[in-house]
Amino acid sequence: MNEAKKKTAVITGCNRGIGKDVVRLLAEQGTNVICCIRKENPDFSAFLNDLAEKYSISTEILYFDLTDEEGIKAGLKPLLQRKQRVDVLVNNAGIATGGFLQMTSIQQLKDVFQINFFSQVLITQTISKLMIRQKSGTIVNMGSIAGLENFAGYTAYGSSKAAIMFFTRTLARELAPYNINVNAVAPGLTDTGMAGQMEDKAYKEMVERSDFKRLGKPEEIANLVVWLASDKASFITGQIYRADGGM
Amino acid sequence: MKNIEKYNAVFCENLKITEAMLPNLKYQAVPLWDSVGHMTLVAALEDAFDIMLETDDIIDLSSYEKGKEILNKYDVKI
Numbered sequence: 322m323n324e325a326k327k328k329t330a331v332i333t334g335c336n337r338g339i340g341k342d343v344v345r346l347l348a349e350q351g352t353n354v355i356c357c358i359r360k361e362n363p364d365f366s367a368f369l370n371d372l373a374e375k376y377s378i379s380t381e382i383l384y385f386d387l388t389d390e391e392g393i394k395a396g397l398k399p400l401l402q403r404k405q406r407v408d409v410l411v412n413n414a415g416i417a418t419g420g421f422l423q424m425t426s427i428q429q430l431k432d433v434f435q436i437n438f439f440s441q442v443l444i445t446q447t448i449s450k451l452m453i454r455q456k457s458g459t460i461v462n463m464g465s466i467a468g469l470e471n472f473a474g475y476t477a478y479g480s481s482k483a484a485i486m487f488f489t490r491t492l493a494r495e496l497a498p499y500n501i502n503v504n505a506v507a508p509g510l511t512d513t514g515m516a517g518q519m520e521d522k523a524y525k526e527m528v529e530r531s532d533f534k535r536l537g538k539p540e541e542i543a544n545l546v547v548w549l550a551s552d553k554a555s556f557i558t559g560q561i562y563r564a565d566g567g568m
Numbered sequence: 569m570k571n572i573e574k575y576n577a578v579f580c581e582n583l584k585i586t587e588a589m590l591p592n593l594k595y596q597a598v599p600l601w602d603s604v605g606h607m608t609l610v611a612a613l614e615d616a617f618d619i620m621l622e623t624d625d626i627i628d629l630s631s632y633e634k635g636k637e638i639l640n641k642y643d644v645k646i
Contacts, residue, residue, distance in 0.1 A: 454611045499608075
């Protein structure tokens with residue numbers, strides 16, 4: 322692919338699960354990837370090196386902790402300093418927690434919101450500045466059906482995902498004048514480490530509520546993310562796309 | 569081009585106004601300096617002076633004069 326036509330994507334939380342598949346699928350399309358992860362991971366670095374060689378793309382890793390706002394700013398600073406062109410931002414990072422309200426401390430709520438909402442807002446605030454300057458871009462946020470459906474025990478996680486999805490719809494209106502589209506994906510329970518953290522009863526209930534009676538595969542969610550990030554979705558903005566096996 | 573000339577040009581070009589309108593010009597005082605125009609103005613200032621404004625400064629950029637003070641923080645003397 323012509324270097325000038327190559328897109329560049331920034332992806333958060335991508336050293337495993339859905340995010341890792343998003344990186345792989347974007348790379349397959351010839352997109353350069355800038356991956357934001359918390360700490361060094363030799364296996365992930367090797368994975369990126371393989372993608373770079375196989376698909377002739379550039380790869381870069383930015384390290385920062387989403388609980389540290391100054392760290393996020395410092396981590397993204399190189400992109401601002403070199404006026405990096407960013408065509409796609411995938412806000413994928415997140416943590417899952419469960420627990421009834423009476424068993425959820427306010428600190429836990431704040432911690433979940435910090436990672437699932439505030440850090441994503443800060444990253445978007447920074448990257449969208451670059452997109453505003455270039456007057457183009459695509460942002461895909463990772464929502465969840467937990468922010469759309471009412472599941473007991475999802476006070477923290479569900480509320481944070483509802484917030485990111487509302488943010489998606491609002492931001493879409495704000496950034497449309499700059500030719501930037503903003504959408505979110507709302508996966509059902511997906512076969513990642515997060516699903517493994519669930520209580521057995523809640524896990525079974527959620528699988529039972531889906532028409533397909535199974536977990537989603539990370540790639541099935543990543544496919545939707547990558548499609549929304551593509552030019553094929555250029556007239557779509559402010560939407561929440563469910564990928565939940567039917568609920 | 570002097571910084572003041574660059575600064576004035578950014579305002580005039582992006583807000584479609586004349587230099588005579590710049591003194592005492594405030595946010596939302598002209599049709600193109602609305603919230604959308606504000607972000608375009610910020611991007612143009614950043615391009616013109618090769619800086620990246622912090623969010624707090626973007627919020628504080630409430631007038632033509634205030635903009636000069638803010639740019640001063642980024643070592644841009646107007």
